[in-house]
Amino acid sequence: MATNIPSKPLEPPIQPPNPDEGGSVVLERRTQRVKPPQMYQVLMLNDDYTPMEFVVVVIQEFFGKDLESATRIMLKIHLDGKAVCGVYSKDVAVTKVDQVLDAAHKAGHPLQCICEPVDL
Numbered sequence: 001m002a003t004n005i006p007s008k009p010l011e012p013p014i015q016p017p018n019p020d021e022g023g024s025v026v027l028e029r030r031t032q033r034v035k036p037p038q039m040y041q042v043l044m045l046n047d048d049y050t051p052m053e054f055v056v057v058v059i060q061e062f063f064g065k066d067l068e069s070a071t072r073i074m075l076k077i078h079l080d081g082k083a084v085c086g087v088y089s090k091d092v093a094v095t096k097v098d099q100v101l102d103a104a105h106k107a108g109h110p111l112q113c114i115c116e117p118v119d120l
Contacts, residue, residue: 040093040115041084044100046077050109058111059085062099087118 042063044055052074059070063085076083088096093115104111 037089039087039118040090041087041118042093042096042100042113042115043082044073044077044085045112045114046081047110047112050104050111052078054104054107054109055111058100058103062096062103085113088115090115 044059055074055077056067056070059065059073060067063070065073065085073083073085086093086096097113097115100111100113104113
C-alpha cells in the first residue's frame with residue numbers, strides 16, 4: 001500500500017502571447033439578429049347565404065372575441081366584404097382557417113376564411 005500522495009506534474013506557466021509576434025488570433029463576438037416570425041392575418045369573407053348569427057358565434061368561438069367585438073367584426077365583413085378576425089403566426093393562422101371552414105361546412109354554410117401575410 002502506498003502512503004505517498006502522488007504529486008501533480010508541473011505544468012509550464014502560461015504566458016500571454018506577445019502582440020508584436022503577429023501569431024495571435026483575435027476573435028470578435030458578434031450578436032446575431034433574429035427576425036421575428038412573419039405574421040399572418042385571418043380574414044373572413046362575406047357571402048349572401050351564411051347567417052350573421054353564425055358568423056358571430058364562429059368569431060367568438062375560434063378567435064376568442066366577446067359578443068360586442070364579434071358583432072363589430074361581423075358587420076365589417078358584411079359591409080366591406082371582408083374583415084380581419086385576428087393576427088397569428090403562420091401555423092396558428094392556418095389552423096384557425098381550417099377550424100372555421102370545418103365548422104361552416106358541418107353547419108352547411110358557404111362561409112369562406114383565408115389567411116394572408118401581414119405587410120409591415
